[in-house]
Amino acid sequence: xxxxxxxxxxxxxxxxxxxxxxxxxxxxxxxxxxxxxxxxxxxxxxxxxxxxxxxxxxxxxxxxxxxxxxxxxxxxxxxxxxxxxxxxxxxxxxxxxxxxxxxxxxxxxxxxxxxxxxxxxxxxxxxxxxxxxxxxxxxxxxxxxxxxxxxxxxxxxxxxxxxxxxxxxxxxxxxxxxxxxxxxxxxxxxxxxxxxxxxxxxxxxxxxxxxxxxxxxxxxxxxxxxxxxxxxxxxxxxxxxxxxxxxxxxxxxxxxx
Numbered sequence: 001x002x003x004x005x006x007x008x009x010x011x012x013x014x015x016x017x018x019x020x021x022x023x024x025x026x027x028x029x030x031x032x033x034x035x036x037x038x039x040x041x042x043x044x045x046x047x048x049x050x051x052x053x054x055x056x057x058x059x060x061x062x063x064x065x066x067x068x069x070x071x072x073x074x075x076x077x078x079x080x081x082x083x084x085x086x087x088x089x090x091x092x093x094x095x096x097x098x099x100x101x102x103x104x105x106x107x108x109x110x111x112x113x114x115x116x117x118x119x120x121x122x123x124x125x126x127x128x129x130x131x132x133x134x135x136x137x138x139x140x141x142x143x144x145x146x147x148x149x150x151x152x153x154x155x156x157x158x159x160x161x162x163x164x165x166x167x168x169x170x171x172x173x174x175x176x177x178x179x180x181x182x183x184x185x186x187x188x189x190x191x192x193x194x195x196x197x198x199x200x201x202x203x204x205x206x207x208x209x210x211x212x213x214x215x216x217x218x219x220x221x222x223x224x225x226x227x228x229x230x231x232x233x234x235x236x237x238x239x240x241x242x243x244x245x246x247x248x249x250x251x252x253x254x255x256x257x
Contacts, residue, residue: 005029005073005080007060007117008087010037013136013181016204017084018045020212027052029080031069031087033059060087060113061105069113073120079128083121085114086136090148103147110151111158118162122171129170132215135159137175139223152177156221163220176211176222178202 004021008014009030018028022045030038035057042053056072058065073080088110091098118133125131137159141152159175166173181202202225210224 002081003027003029003079004082004084005031005056005069005121006084006086007031007058007069007113010034010041012086013178013204013207014084014086015041016208017086017134020205020208021082022049022051022053025049025051026082027054029054029056029072031056031058031060033057033065060109062108066113066116069117070120073117074124076124079124080121081125081131083117083131083133084136085117085133087113088136095146098147106147107151110148111154114155115158118159118173122162122166122173125171126166126169131170132172133159133174134211134215135173135175137177139177139179141175141177160220172215172218174211174215174220174222176224178207178224179227181207 004017004026006014006017006021006028009018009028010032014032018030018041022028028042028045028051030042030053032038035055038055038057042055045051045053056069058068060066060069072078073083089106091102091106114135118135121133122131125133135155135158137152137155138149140149141156143149145152156175156177159173163173179202181204207224211222214222214224
């Protein structure tokens, strides 16, 4: 029996990872800010799949929250075999319209927490000679998209660089770059979604299945849908200036995640 730790586990992609991994027989450490929702999720997954589901309440925008998860990842007697860094959020508005406090909070969650938790998880994984980390980024990493896109671009570059450094140790790292997924992400940020074409929405459970398959194949980057693979191919060919204008008009209204 192996154990997976998932941040931002109570909704969206994080909840889909929890459902899939529990169904596959993995014990879980569920991390989020809302204790009540965590307890309800843990009870449901335990009752449905017979796995052990541990609850860890933590706000990854705070040092104490990150530290508490680091400590759990460092517990050698209860090792974590898979870390899913999924916690994240968006801010609606252009640069200088969003408060500096909110911008820094985003960087804390998207970058500092990912860096620290990845380090805390992979050190014991390397010693054991096995383990995996999935860092959830976004297709926004590949387009000019303000602080959100920049933070997700950092996640991609960091993950792929760390994967190269840990090659041959038995530890796999992968950046997951989804597009639009129906989660609480847009609602919490006050972002409208009415104008997003239906074909651009991804199913969270199918996305997770594809991501886990890519991790098993040893990929360091997963764009888990043919539609978004094609879009990212077009992005590489588009002039940078044109791409920035389109991203600014569309991305500020609703951010892909």
